[in-house]
Amino acid sequence: MQGSGLPGGVQGSWLAPRGQGSGCPPLPLCALSPRFQVDFQCGCSLMPRPDIAVHFNPRFRSRPHVICNTLQNGRWLEETKFPHLPLKRGEAFQLLFLFGQDEVQVSVNGQHFLQYRSRLPLARVDTVGVFGDIMVKSLAFLRSNVIPSVGQTNRVMGHLLQGGELAVPYCHPLPHGLASRDTITVRGLVCPLNLPCRFSLSLREDPSHVPLRLNTCFRTRALTWSSFPDEALSHAEKVAACFPFHPQRFFELLLVCEEGSFKLALNGIPLGQFDTPWVSWDRIAELWIEGDVTLYSVFS
Numbered sequence: 001m002q003g004s005g006l007p008g009g010v011q012g013s014w015l016a017p018r019g020q021g022s023g024c025p026p027l028p029l030c031a032l033s034p035r036f037q038v039d040f041q042c043g044c045s046l047m048p049r050p051d052i053a054v055h056f057n058p059r060f061r062s063r064p065h066v067i068c069n070t071l072q073n074g075r076w077l078e079e080t081k082f083p084h085l086p087l088k089r090g091e092a093f094q095l096l097f098l099f100g101q102d103e104v105q106v107s108v109n110g111q112h113f114l115q116y117r118s119r120l121p122l123a124r125v126d127t128v129g130v131f132g133d134i135m136v137k138s139l140a141f142l143r144s145n146v147i148p149s150v151g152q153t154n155r156v157m158g159h160l161l162q163g164g165e166l167a168v169p170y171c172h173p174l175p176h177g178l179a180s181r182d183t184i185t186v187r188g189l190v191c192p193l194n195l196p197c198r199f200s201l202s203l204r205e206d207p208s209h210v211p212l213r214l215n216t217c218f219r220t221r222a223l224t225w226s227s228f229p230d231e232a233l234s235h236a237e238k239v240a241a242c243f244p245f246h247p248q249r250f251f252e253l254l255l256v257c258e259e260g261s262f263k264l265a266l267n268g269i270p271l272g273q274f275d276t277p278w279v280s281w282d283r284i285a286e287l288w289i290e291g292d293v294t295l296y297s298v299f300s
Helices: 150-162
Strands: 002-005 013-020 036-042 051-059 065-072 080-083 095-099 103-108 111-117 127-132 135-143 170-173 183-190 198-204 212-217 222-226 236-238 250-258 261-266 269-275 286-291 293-299
Touching: 036 095, 051 095, 065 111, 080 111, 170 293, 286 293
Parallel strands: none
Antiparallel strands: 002 127, 013 095, 013 135, 036 051, 036 127, 051 065, 065 080, 095 103, 103 111, 170 286, 183 250, 183 293, 198 212, 198 286, 212 222, 222 236, 250 261, 261 269
16 A cells, blocks of 8 residues: 545645556556555544545456445445446556546546546545555646636646647747736656656747746756846856756646746745846747656646
8 A cells, every 4th residue: 555645635636646566567557456446535544444535446357447436434335337447457557636626537548537526525635545456656746726717727637638748849839928927837747767867948039049948957956047138148046945856756837927027836836936127028939848858738
């Protein structure tokens, strides 16, 4: 069993586990694994057993399927069966759980699979438990409510349920430029597992004119930004004293444009506000992303 705390609950959040089966690297499930489960629990005690708001239980039999249920006061309620599980033993997979007020949507390998309404308040959930013959490689938990617009939140969720990876290097066009209070949201996964080198995000007027660049360097363990009217004279400044990125970890990076400055937040945690009085946001034409990163969504 592997467990992880979820401070603040799961409402308005998304969680993405990746796994690897015991004895079967680099695949997530062993050939002999008949089932595993992901439980969103109201507590982490062993005795008495905590309530489980959402029990997600793939079963690999002759007809693979998923059972969802709720455990209340030590008793299971009526289970819901979802047939046609698009997972096979011995194949890599990624799950994505998107939580609303009282229900969860689940995608498998980027495709929407099921929607389940919990019979317990999701506000009570504070722990996720993973059980069975599976070794979790990474577990990402991000809050979508760091995005100010409800419409934008729904758009992000829709992309995560249906979309796959974006090719890197990646160019995100900004045909109307940017303005004060505009937000850019980047969601991805740092890779590879052992020795990632670097990745960067650049706001460009054109390929030869880059008013603002964010650099992540794993060799020096530094997240820096650089900006100057003349890029040749630009120098890098640290964003944070502690390096916030790790190999094979998911991240959500927000950049908020302000008049004469910009703000950064990583995984919902503010990193600070930085002065850039010479940057003309309305002249920015594109966001360019390159390096050792897997991208899942970019929104502006």
